[in-house]
Amino acid sequence: MELTEKHQEYWRKNLRISAILMAIWFVVTYVAGYFAPQLNQITFFGFPLGFYMGAQGSLIVYLIIIVYYATYMNRLDKEYDVAEEEE
């Protein structure tokens, strides 16, 4: 079938949110990882911050990203009328 303008917009929104979340993912993983020795100078809850990001901080952010994406997309599905039928 032909995709409507609305379908295209749904997909664009999906790409946009994915890009934003990937940027966050990149920062907590690679930027924080790259500067770990510098971050280690800062103390956070008794932890050196660079170590904390690797051991806990990044994991928490990953979890938030995934949960946020699921919530956002499940809402977007309904808004754009592409949600699966409820049982």
Place this chain on the structure above:
Amino acid sequence: MATQPQAQFSQAQFNQALKKYYSLYTGGFIAFIIVLAIAEQLGMPNRWIGYTFLFATIALYAMIGIISRTADVAEYYVAGRRVPAIFNGMATGADWMSAASFIGMAGGLYLAGYDGLAFIMGWTGGYVLVALFLAPYLRKFGQFTIPDFLGERYGGSVARLIGVFCAILCSFTYVVAQVYGVGIITARFTGIPLEIGVFVGLAGILVCSFLGGMRAVTWTQVAQYIILIIAYMIPVVWLSIKLMGFPIPQLAYGYALQDVTQREQELIQDPKEIEVRNIIKERAAAAAAALKNPEASLASQKAAYEKHLEALRAINAPPVQIAQAEAAVKAHDSLETAKAQWEKDAKLAPRANPPKRHAEAFSGATPEARDTARRNFLALVFCLMIGTAALPHILMRYYTTPSVREARKSVGWSLFFIFLLYFTAPALAVLVKHDVYHSVVGTSFASLPAWIEGWRNVDPTLLSLTDFNADGVVQLAELVLGGDIIVLATPEIAGLPYVISGLVSAGGLAAALSTADGLLLTIANALSHDVYYKLIDPRASTKRRLTVAKTLLLVVALCAAAVAAQKPAGILFLVSAAFSFAAASFFPALVLGIFWKRATSLGAICGMVAGLGITFYYMATTQPWLREVFGVTSSIAENTWFGINPISAGVFGIPLGFIVIIVVSLLTPKPSEKVQQLVEHVRYPRLRGGLDTTMT
């Protein structure tokens, strides 16, 4: 789970029933631990507690396996696509966390400090990619295997066959390691030899998957997750209470880490420690020198030891010292024994280094060395993440949820359940280090903690302690811990009864069995569904397809056990290599297949081959074991690019895979209208008038 699939049951009722069954199950399991704990107090011997845990848990998995038996294809391959998000999350957690995660992870962090966190980040951050780029789309596609998607999207058997090859390559090495892990744990539980333990473990794996395929594997994996997480948490929480006086280890260990850091500084400067490190350094250097010229060294050393012995006898030295000197002379009787001793001593060299600072990122003597360490750390994180998002046994699990919506949520649950263990492991590593630095280092050999005494006699690769400077006091440099001991000994360090040690072993067994199940199913399904049904006999009856699937499962399992029983040397490396292979072969083709309509069949085929090829080439020329296998003679240094370790070879394969797919696709004609429709179809959870690709 105990009911046969019944149409009149709605999904909501099914969810309710599942929650009820698994709550009862968890309660029952805790009651079982309490009963055993009481039995232990009443005098039940340790060995019997071990047996009880081993057989009770395997019997339990077998029971779930039998209840979940099925003769329906969709039930066999994708558990009927009715697994709710939260349960699929638990099953994925168990599927994901292998014996290495359960037993090895905390130990790896203990030994490597910050650098070990690459595994923690890599093995969790990959789920972000699963959630954003793969799970929902694969669920909408809704078939049975990952090669299914490649076959459909890139039209034809070639893409499918490459997919099958990659899936088997990644999964087989991995499953061999799991079966080996099961063998080790079984052997430790019962005292039977490893070669037999492997086959006992195999029976444990097969009872879960043989009768019920994915359906049985799913429900046993949920049960296994519950056991493994309880087994991991109890000792760590207890240890945290004992050491920090606070029951949440993940919060408390920041202060333990500060203390460890301070203690490291003291130990680096401690004169006694330096003395021991110097003794080790000299001994290693002398051994290395002796090995260069063995015959002459043997004669001169033997003479020296004989002279020493005579001197001792002359002054009437204590019998212990005389016995030691006699042994030293005897060790130099033959060239072989002397050589073996020198080789052993030469390997001491790395122990002469001062202790590594736990929280320090990218240590190295020069700025260049630190830069290389950083590059390798980031490259490893990258490969592990992409690899996580490309391993077929994980992706396959998202075919089993009832909807796209549930698939998205399910990735969140998966990561949550994995997170529970992964954010505890670094805490455990630091807490144990804290204990070792305070209660072991500096104590006299006469009053060692019980767990050190106990494990010292079990296996020198797990724990060895030598009084190099003969001062009767433990220096850190005299103690060597193997990675696996950290988790295995935690119950004893925390002062818990033996029943908890049995529980930890049961947890390790659950972790190994559940991962092995998932992998075995992936391999057997790739062969039975993708090769047999799709390529050889597309008109096969349901009954015949299931017979073939189960036969292949048995064959693959036996092959894996046969390989594991050989104790192959490179197995540990191959497991980590599986991540680079999966990342370089699957990830670019899958993601571009969904996000870029223009990706063509030839592009994907070339990209997968190129990505896998370069990854393999880099490993084969830089990894010692593979170099030996392939007879590579040029030096490692000239084959190394940017100082990257072979384990992260995927860092070259992944970008190359993407580039090749894009370039070749642009050079070949656009994919057909049908393929473009398929791409649109997977992008929208519901598209009116769209295709229906769901396979039942």
